[in-house]
Amino acid sequence: MFHTKLDDFPKDFLWGAASAAYQIEGGFDADGKGPTIWDDFAMTAGNTFENTDGKVAIDHYHRYKEDVQWMKKMGLKAYRFSVSWGRILPDGNGKVNEAGLAFYENLIDELLANGIEPLLTLYHWDLPLALQEKYQGWEGRETVAAFKKYCEVLYRRFSGKVRYWITMNEQNVFIPLGYRWGAHPPKVTDLKRMYQANHHVNLANAEAITSFRQLVPEGKIGPSFGYGPTYPLSCNPNDVLAAENGEDFNNRFWLDVYCKGKYPKFMLKQLTNLGLAPTITPEDEALLASVRPDFLGVNYYHGGTVKQNEYEAGSQMATEKDFSKVDPYQMAAKEGEKAPEKAMFQTVENPYLEKTDWGWEIDPVGFRVALRKLASAYDLPIMVTENGLGAYDELQEGLIHDDYRIDYLQNHLLELQKALTDGVEILGYCAWSFTDLLSWLNGYKKRYGFVYVDRDNQSEKALTRLPKDSFYWYQEVIATNGQNLTKGEK
Ligand code: BG6
Numbered sequence: 001m002f003h004t005k006l007d008d009f010p011k012d013f014l015w016g017a018a019s020a021a022y023q024i025e026g027g028f029d030a031d032g033k034g035p036t037i038w039d040d041f042a043m044t045a046g047n048t049f050e051n052t053d054g055k056v057a058i059d060h061y062h063r064y065k066e067d068v069q070w071m072k073k074m075g076l077k078a079y080r081f082s083v084s085w086g087r088i089l090p091d092g093n094g095k096v097n098e099a100g101l102a103f104y105e106n107l108i109d110e111l112l113a114n115g116i117e118p119l120l121t122l123y124h125w126d127l128p129l130a131l132q133e134k135y136q137g138w139e140g141r142e143t144v145a146a147f148k149k150y151c152e153v154l155y156r157r158f159s160g161k162v163r164y165w166i167t168m169n170e171q172n173v174f175i176p177l178g179y180r181w182g183a184h185p186p187k188v189t190d191l192k193r194m195y196q197a198n199h200h201v202n203l204a205n206a207e208a209i210t211s212f213r214q215l216v217p218e219g220k221i222g223p224s225f226g227y228g229p230t231y232p233l234s235c236n237p238n239d240v241l242a243a244e245n246g247e248d249f250n251n252r253f254w255l256d257v258y259c260k261g262k263y264p265k266f267m268l269k270q271l272t273n274l275g276l277a278p279t280i281t282p283e284d285e286a287l288l289a290s291v292r293p294d295f296l297g298v299n300y301y302h303g304g305t306v307k308q309n310e311y312e313a314g315s316q317m318a319t320e321k322d323f324s325k326v327d328p329y330q331m332a333a334k335e336g337e338k339a340p341e342k343a344m345f346q347t348v349e350n351p352y353l354e355k356t357d358w359g360w361e362i363d364p365v366g367f368r369v370a371l372r373k374l375a376s377a378y379d380l381p382i383m384v385t386e387n388g389l390g391a392y393d394e395l396q397e398g399l400i401h402d403d404y405r406i407d408y409l410q411n412h413l414l415e416l417q418k419a420l421t422d423g424v425e426i427l428g429y430c431a432w433s434f435t436d437l438l439s440w441l442n443g444y445k446k447r448y449g450f451v452y453v454d455r456d457n458q459s460e461k462a463l464t465r466l467p468k469d470s471f472y473w474y475q476e477v478i479a480t481n482g483q484n485l486t487k488g489e490k
Pocket of ligand 1: 020169170173226299386390432438439440441442446
């Protein structure tokens with residue numbers, strides 16, 4: 001779609017940046033905080049990159065005032081952060097820890113006093129360890145009730161101060177990584193258990209929204225989903241069908257539940273055939289159907305490309321065996337319960353896209369595709385809650401010249417502006433991330449921030465904050481309400 005002129009960004013567009021508690025706060029046992037599954041997971045050697053952990057992280061817990069001053073200097077309109085559940089309810093569902101609440105209240109007040117809109121994420125992966133031990137974490141329905149209780153504590157305290165609330169961060173990431181691939185806590189590798197845990201997170205999301213309607217009637221709430229479109233490798237109808245399957249498997253399986261209140265039929269049928277479908281009661285169905293978010297949070301990094309599944313496509317593997325007599329559902333199940341998607345599609349490289357230092361595809365146009373697809377499928381305003389480039393940053397005479405990050409963000413924001421011009425309603429954009437922070441599995445080497453933090457995997461050093469070139473670039477983007485993005489373009 002070609003436009004001769006792009007629409008201006010709305011006057012109240014929320015130019016923001018994001019973070020998550022475990023990745024920045026440190027103070028892992030400060031002021032009564034209870035341990036979380038990430039505190040525990042990082043203690044075992046080999047679980048994280050060079051055994052990095054969030055004990056100190058970038059010490060935002062003690063330096064939040066300085067960090068907010070950097071935000072103010074930048075002109076940030078919104079700041080997305082998450083609350084660590086274990087600071088509020090140290091054992092997950094028992095006594096409230098006033099010191100934990102006070103920390104977030106001070107942060108919120110500091111943001112508001114500096115003209116920055118707080119965007120509060122309720123769950124960014126750091127489940128209280130006690131809930132893991134008592135109820136097997138998200139595998140236990142009791143954790144749903146605990147989440148509801150935790151949310152209600154926050155709603156009661158911050159209603160009136162916080163307008164935008166995010167329920168779950170990337171359920172489609174933390175569930176597979178934690179329960180299928182064993183790369184995140186609780187290190188489970190069992191698909192059946194994964195789908196049940198996932199269902200409970202859906203219930204928790206719905207319970208959180210239900211309580212929200214009563215306790216924060218004037219606020220807005222929605223989940224943050226890690227979305228990327230699924231492309232077909234070619235226009236061969238079999239590849240197009242594979243991409244359709246991929247969208248259901250990777251995206252609609254979560255998004256339909258959030259936005260339409262029910263699981264997509266295709267996925268539920270495949271999971272039932274494989275014996276992997278979760279137990280869903282009529283009460284669960286009614287709960288899921290009774291809520292709809294106010295907006296959809298979108299974390300965009302990249303999508304994926306697929307072709308027809310190997311069983312039907314006559315691939316190398318298929319020619320080795322006689323697949324003609326095989327039921328692909330049973331085949332997928334037999335092959336180690338490892339890949340129900342194998343019968344649906346096969347993931348391939350996209351020959352058109354370059355990659356980051358960490359092998360993530362760079363696809364700004366895919367961002368526009370994503371925004372368009374989501375807007376037309378779900379008809380909700382969109383809040384971009386994450387987008388950014390993870391890279392090695394090198395200090396050169398006390399400066400970081402991250403022109404690669406500026407290019408990345410500039411290209412993505414231009415595509416966002418095109419999507420706005422196409423007609424997508426977008427409330428704001430939070431770059432990932434404001435400061436450098438701990439990457440869950442990549443330590444402090446993979447950096448995303450506008451503000452450099454002087455520390456590495458081995459040492460906390462002085463934790464000095466230092467604005468990168470991208471800091472000043474984004475400052476200008478905000479000051480001109482995005483007008484400088486199209487310099488030379490219009
Ligand atoms: C998102 C998460 O998945 O991606 C963030 O919400 C995370 O918490 C970000 O840090 C980047 O991922 P990574 O693995 O590069 O740190």
